[in-house]
Amino acid sequence: MEILKQFKALSDPTRLRLLFILEHFELNVNEIVSVVNMVQSGVSRHLKILLDAGLLVSRKDGSFIYYTTNKTGYTRELVVLACKQLENEPGLQEDIARTQQCIILRKNRSRGFFRTAAPRWDRLKKKVLGNFNPNPLLECYLQDASTIADLGCGTGEMLAGLLGRGGKTLIGVDASPEMLEQARLRLPEGQNLELRIGELEHLPMREQEVDAALMSMVLYHVSEPEKAIREVYRVLNPGGLFLLVDFLKHDQEQIKDIIGGVWLGFTQQQISGWLDRTGFNLKHTEFYPVEKTLTLTFYLAQK
Known part of the structure; x- marks a missing residue:
C-alpha cells in the first residue's frame, strides 16, 4: 500500500529534516550535504526513500540532480502537514539559515559573471x-x-x-x-x-x-x-x-x-x-x- 510507504518514509528524523529543507528550497546533493553535515552516501539513501514514496521530485540539470518536495498530486497535503508540524523545531530553522547561505553563494556566482560580462x-x-x-x-x-x-x-x-x-x-x-x-x-x-x-x-x-x-x-x-x-x-x-x-x-x-x-x-x-x-x-x-x-x-x- 502506497500510504504505508509514505508513512514509513516520514518515520525517520533525518528524512523529516530533509523534507522540511526541500519544501523551502530546491538543492542538489552537494548543497544538501553541506547543510546537514552528513556523508553523501547517507544523504543519497534518504533521498531515494523519499523519492520512491512520491514525497520528493528530482530534475537533472547538466551534471547535477536537484531535489524538492512534490508540489502536485495527492501527496501534497501530506507534505504540507508534515512540514507544518516541524516549523518550530529550532534545529530545522538552523538548517534553513545554512541553506540560505547556499543560495547566496549561487547568487554571488551569477553576480561575478555579470561584473565582467556587462560591457x-x-x-x-x-x-x-x-x-x-x-x-x-x-x-x-x-x-x-x-x-x-x-x-x-x-x-x-x-x-x-x-x-x-x-x-x-x-x-x-x-x-x-x-x-x-x-x-x-x-x-x-x-x-x-x-x-x-x-x-x-x-x-x-x-x-x-x-x-x-x-x-x-x-x-x-x-x-x-x-x-x-x-x-x-x-x-x-x-x-x-x-x-x-x-x-x-x-x-x-x-x-x-x-x-x-x-x-x-x-x-x-x-x-x-x-x-x-x-x-x-x-x-x-x-x-x-x-x-x-x-x-x-x-x-x-x-x-
Missing part, C-alpha cells in the same frame, strides 16, 4: 540568438499598458525601444550594478523612466504597481524562479500581463560559459506549473529556434 552582454547574447530579436515580439503586447516593468533589464535594450513609444512609465530592475550602469549609459534621463537595483525574488516595487511585466532571457539566471514569478504576480495590477521569454530546457553546459546562468533552460511543464500555482492564467505559448540548437519559449500570462 559585452549585447554581443554575448547575439552568439546564442543570432539574428533573432525577441523585443518586437514583446512590444506588440504592451501597447495598452501605461506602466511597464522590465525585470532583469540588463543593459536597457528593451527599455530603449519602449521609450520611443511615448506616454508610458517604465521601470527597469536588475540585480547587477554593472548591468544597470550599462543601461544608464544607453538610456536618456527622464521622469517616465526609473532604474532600480534589486533581486527578482524580492522586487523593489509596490504591490499592483504596473500594468505589464516582462522577463526576457532572465529567469535562467534566478536561483529560485517560482519566487520570482510570485513577485511578478504581486506587483501586477489585476488583469495585468506577464511576458516571459526563456530557453527551453537543453543539455549544453558550455552555454553557461557564454551567457552564464543557473539553469539550463526550463520545460513547459515547469513554467506552466509555476504560473498556475502562483495564480496566473497562461494565455499563449510560442517557440523560436535560435543558434547553438537552442530554443526560446515565449509565455503570455495574465493575472
Whole structure:
C-alpha cells in the first residue's frame, strides 16, 4: 500500500529534516550535504526513500540532480502537514539559515559573471540568438499598458525601444550594478523612466504597481524562479500581463560559459506549473529556434 510507504518514509528524523529543507528550497546533493553535515552516501539513501514514496521530485540539470518536495498530486497535503508540524523545531530553522547561505553563494556566482560580462552582454547574447530579436515580439503586447516593468533589464535594450513609444512609465530592475550602469549609459534621463537595483525574488516595487511585466532571457539566471514569478504576480495590477521569454530546457553546459546562468533552460511543464500555482492564467505559448540548437519559449500570462 502506497500510504504505508509514505508513512514509513516520514518515520525517520533525518528524512523529516530533509523534507522540511526541500519544501523551502530546491538543492542538489552537494548543497544538501553541506547543510546537514552528513556523508553523501547517507544523504543519497534518504533521498531515494523519499523519492520512491512520491514525497520528493528530482530534475537533472547538466551534471547535477536537484531535489524538492512534490508540489502536485495527492501527496501534497501530506507534505504540507508534515512540514507544518516541524516549523518550530529550532534545529530545522538552523538548517534553513545554512541553506540560505547556499543560495547566496549561487547568487554571488551569477553576480561575478555579470561584473565582467556587462560591457559585452549585447554581443554575448547575439552568439546564442543570432539574428533573432525577441523585443518586437514583446512590444506588440504592451501597447495598452501605461506602466511597464522590465525585470532583469540588463543593459536597457528593451527599455530603449519602449521609450520611443511615448506616454508610458517604465521601470527597469536588475540585480547587477554593472548591468544597470550599462543601461544608464544607453538610456536618456527622464521622469517616465526609473532604474532600480534589486533581486527578482524580492522586487523593489509596490504591490499592483504596473500594468505589464516582462522577463526576457532572465529567469535562467534566478536561483529560485517560482519566487520570482510570485513577485511578478504581486506587483501586477489585476488583469495585468506577464511576458516571459526563456530557453527551453537543453543539455549544453558550455552555454553557461557564454551567457552564464543557473539553469539550463526550463520545460513547459515547469513554467506552466509555476504560473498556475502562483495564480496566473497562461494565455499563449510560442517557440523560436535560435543558434547553438537552442530554443526560446515565449509565455503570455495574465493575472
